[in-house]
Amino acid sequence: MLIETITGRVRQYLLGAEQEFVFKHIDSIDLPRIDKIDLYIHIPFCKNVCPYCPYNKVKYDKKLINPYVNAMLNEIEQYYERLGKIEISSIYIGGGTPTNLIDELAVILRKIRECFILTGDIAIETNPDDINEEVINKLKRYGVTLLSLGVQSFNDKCLTFLGRSYEANILPQAATLALSSHFESVNFDLMFALPGQNISDVINDLRKSFSLGVGQVTLYPLFTFPYSAAGKYLKLKKIKMPGIFARRKMYRAIHQFCLDNGFQRVSVWGFKKGDAPRYSSVTRGCYIGLGAGAGSFVSNAFYFNTFSIEKYIETLSSGKLPVALKMDVGKKLSRYYWLYWRLYDTYIPKKHFKELFGEEDNKIYRLLWLFKVLGLCREETNQFSLTERGAFWLHLMQNYFVLNYINKVWSVAMREAWPDRIKI
Ligand SMILES: C[S@@+](CC[C@H](N)C(=O)[O-])C[C@H]1O[C@@H](n2cnc3c(N)ncnc32)[C@H](O)[C@@H]1O
Ligand code: SF4
DSSP, rough: HHHHHHHHHHHHHHHHHTTTOOOEESSOOOOOOOOOEEEEEEEEESSSSSSSSSSSSSEEEEEHHHHHHHHHHOOOOHHHHHHOOOOOEEEEEEESSSGGGGGHHHHHHHHHHHHHHEEEEEEEOOOOGGGOOHHHHHHHHHTTOOOEEEEEEEHHHHHHHOOOOGGGHHHHHHHHHTTTTSSSEEEEEEEEEEOOOOOOOOOOHOOOOOEEEEEEEEEEEOOOOTTTTHHHHHHHTTOOOOOOOOOOHHHHHHHHHHHHHHHHHHSEEEEEEESSOOOOOOSSSSSSEESOOEEETTTTTTEEEEEEHHHHHHHHHOOOOOOEEEEEEOOHHHHHHHHHHHHHHEEHHHHHHHHHHTTTOOOHHHHHHHHHHTSSSEEEESEEOHHHHHHHHHHHHHHHHHIIIIIIHHHHHHHOOOOOOOOO
């Protein structure tokens, strides 16, 4: 509650009253003339649906797969008609579990290559349950360069709590296969701050990951979205989530263990070792999202496609784009959007910061000064860097940001295919 009040106040202080935080119903997207853009592809199917999961997904249903893929091919075609054969600087394939549609991904990627000029990386999320030689070979053939494996934990107690479909004993083989297949970068997703999990459990997960030779780990604290089955379950059973001091201790131990093992912090949640490119689980610049519930950020506005798989298919088959919601992003907010991702990266390059904010936005300089006084960030020659303390508090703010804002939009959008208006 305190953090919620703080985030709300900070938002009001920095952005004033003129920026509305409202997603409104729309049925078209404003596309500027652009030379290049990133793509996000959403595959909303999972063979096992985990109770804690907030993402837009349904249980894998063979009947839906062909219509969904055909709808996506149509969506690609429609963007091609509007944008022409522009450059695609990267593709991120998330879900759901994209590797559940391993053969269909070939068709989708072929279509993108036919319509556009793909110049950058292809990153994909995978589930350990899906990893075998055949799947890995296909991903390599498709040109996937960055891979993330949703390990979550090497501890059966935690995997059971999370309702994962596999036991820890399958993980070394899946991980070794992924790690030995010469992707440019492999990341493991791990989860912490689970009820009943202690510091040594988390450190053990890190120790196992490092001993397998992974170059990057991303540790997500469990978010309990009220609308997810786990959110309801925890409420019903009154299971207590770890409190703020327990989280603080856990985060400090994670940070220290990663540094001791030669890993550097690359985001509030991510640690990386060596020179391999960073696997990034979020799209930051301008991007177009394809698929049910996919988000886009283009022409100074955020958009969401309809979350309903049925309506997504139906709308595309009638020749229209399935966009459902739009929030305009004013000049001020777009600067803060940039800053939000720099904080997520845990450093702010001074040059770009000054170009964007100039000298006149005193509020932001006062806030940075406060961050420094509180020991949350330090000033270096070319950048401001978050300290370990700063990264923890920021992680907490982002946790609440995600819970409060994303939860509001996603929970309505999952209930209604075409919401009229969502105020956040
Ligand atoms: C779409 S999933 C990744 C691929 C695959 N579906 C899987 O679960 O292994 C994205 C990642 O988000 C994280 N995640 C999912 N639900 C979460 C939650 N409620 N709180 C925190 N992290 C979560 C997990 O670490 C997961 O690997
Ligand atoms: S966490 Fe991953 S596998 Fe589990 S339901 Fe969500 S998207 Fe599917």
